[in-house]
Amino acid sequence: MKILVCISKTPDTTAKIAFTEGNTKFDENGVQWIINPYDEWYALVKAIELKEKDASTIIHLVTVGTADAEPIIRKALALGGDEAIRVNSNSNDSFYVAKQIAAIAKEGSYELIFTGKETIDYNSASIGSMLSAILDLPFVSLANQLDCNGNLATVRREIEGGEETCEVNLPVVISCQKGMAEQRIPNMRGIMAARTKPLKVVEPSEASATTSIKKFDIPVAKSGVKLVDPANMDELVKLLKEEAKVI
Amino acid sequence: MVLVYIDQADQQIKKSSLEAMSYGAALAKQLGCDLAALVLGTVQDNLADLGKNGAQKVYHIKNESLNTLDVKLHSTLIANAAKNVNATVVVFAHNINGRAIAPAVAVKLEAGLVSGASSLPNTVNGFVVTKTVFSGKAFASIQIETPIKVIAINQNSFGVVAYDSSATVEEMNIPIPAPSIKITKVEKIEGEIPLTEASLVVSGGRGLKGPEHWGILLDLAKSLGASTACSRPVSDSDWRPHHEHVGQTGIQIAPNLYIAIGISGAIQHLAGVNRSKTIVVINKDPEAPFFKAADYGVIGDAFEVVPALTAAILKSKTAN
Known part of the structure; x- marks a missing residue:
């Protein structure tokens, strides 16, 4: 089986979010970069778990990004995966990124294509669904469990107000979330092996962006917490009723 | 024309879809179109009632x-x-189904998408929609x-x-492709408002010291008619079910009122709740970072x- 795992580079969850150039660009100054947690903990580790069950499984990683994405993709290779592909381009528009990954996916004829449920920077949760539409494949979102048997995948996913199990024929695109796999950290052997694993750089294929970012804004800070005397909960109820008007 | 996709779960129209309908109505008015x-x-539901949320016509x-989510099938039909x-704008609720489809x-x-929009577009110069990014820590204006x-x-x-x-309802006859997935089992969480739809949420953290102490939180939730949630350490320790976990890796919510009890307010937790309209924090530690993000605080x-x-x-x- 061949699996393609989509990897995105995102600022660390605790990174300070600020903008430069008249609030049009994310301020990368001092930012620690990580593998998008959903891509790493759930999508990539699930692929590794499948390879541990069936050693003939081949895992390819793909990222769309400039050369500064390479430490992230090496870290992903250190966790597992046989080979990585970096599409040498900026990644500012979901559709553009999905087109680039789709071109790689078409060439590799993968049975499973994994994404994380969303990236923690732009939170669009779009790539998996877009990929499925470009490739004309089924898409299962928010998966938290997956078993494969021959050509059939059994996936458990989150739905409105519960969970659902479904069966789908491969190939399929799946977005992964908590429950799919157990978080791991790379070991020394993995880190050493990653140095010599192939990391192919390809130039982007023809595609145009459908959106562009005009500016960023930081939400207006809360005016400060209003402290209420713990012995006077009537006061809190009054504030919630009359000032906040939420109850 | 502005076309609003009305989503359902268990054959019932969701509140988030009515919000999308109202958003679509305001947008159609702004653009001067159908x-x-x-x-x-x-x-x-009686589909003509969608008129009460602004629809003129319901297809x-x-x-x-089509009652269960099949992204390939649904997206093909909606696009067709x-x-x-001749829709020029298609509006979805950014809920589980909408964000997938x-x-x-x-x-x-061949349309540009803004997923997770937070306002009507600015159409003075182009078509610019604001959305939340960086897990609610910023907004981006997207053209x-x-x-x-x-x-x-x-x-x-x-x-x-x-x-x-009241809206006029018209059946649309377009060919329905074969399903791409087969649902074999459904497990619903009975009798609770899904957290993402709840307008009032009471949430507990490690400060409650153990699952046996959840009674006071449940009583508070009951008095308000609120849904219950918890922090990650609580669901990781199995004090509460996983579907209650709100935060970066759990679910993200934006209720009118979020009451956090014994939750310190780590940045990963805030990422899941910072779009709440009003936040009340109850914590005995005056240094808890959550107080900085709160509207009302009780140190106790x-x-x-x-x-x-x-x-x-x-x-x-x-008294009322």
Whole structure:
């Protein structure tokens, strides 16, 4: 089986979010970069778990990004995966990124294509669904469990107000979330092996962006917490009723 | 035309879809164009009532096979329907179904997408939609460059608006492709409002010291008619079910009121709740970072404060 795992580079969850150039660009100054947690903990580790069950499984990683994405993709290779592909381009528009990954996916004829449920920077949760539409494949979102048997995948996913199990024929695109796999950290052997694993750089294929970012804004800070005397909960109820008007 | 996709769960129209309908109505008015709703599957609601949320017309593709989510099937039908009625903007609720379907529809319509929108577009110079980014820590204004636009509007960010009218319902007959997935088992969480739809949420953290102490939190939630949630350490320790976990890796919510009890407010937790309209923090540690993100704070022992708050709420209810 061949699996393609989509990897995105995102600022660390605790990174300070600020903008430069008249609030049009994310301020990368001092930012620690990580593998998008959903891509790493759930999508990539699930692929590794499948390879541990069936050693003939081949895992390819793909990222769309400039050369500064390479430490992230090496870290992903250190966790597992046989080979990585970096599409040498900026990644500012979901559709553009999905087109680039789709071109790689078409060439590799993968049975499973994994994404994380969303990236923690732009939170669009779009790539998996877009990929499925470009490739004309089924898409299962928010998966938290997956078993494969021959050509059939059994996936458990989150739905409105519960969970659902479904069966789908491969190939399929799946977005992964908590429950799919157990978080791991790379070991020394993995880190050493990653140095010599192939990391192919390809130039982007023809595609145009459908959106562009005009500016960023930081939400207006809360005016400060209003402290209420713990012995006077009537006061809190009054504030919630009359000032906040939420109850 | 603005076309609003009306989503359902268990054959019932979701509140988030009514919000999307109201958003679509405001958008159609802004653009000076027609407005219609699109319903897939069989629903129990009276579709003409969507007029009360602004719809003039409701297109209905009535087929039971569309009652469960199949992104390939749904996105094909929605895109074909949008082409049939010459829709220029397609609006979705940014809920579980909408966020899965909207990007595929955008591809099929060669449309630019803003997923997780938080406001109506600015159409003075182009078509610019604001969305939340960096898990609620910032907003981005995104210009959609294509003639057709797809917008998925955040839950609880655009209120349901009441109109005094009724919509005309028209069945749309378009070929329905074969399903791409087969549902074999459904497990619903019974009798609770899904957290993402709840307008009031009471949430507990490690400060409650153990699952046996959840009674005071449940009593408070009951007094308010609120849903319950928890922090990650609580669900990781199996004190509470995983579907209650809100935060970066759990679910993200935006209720009108979020009451956090014994939760310190780590940045990962805040990422899941910072779009709440009003935040109340109850914590005995005055240094808890959550107080910085709160509107109201109570520095005190949860085991005393929470029952007192419940009593005060019940008292105010009988006073009415």
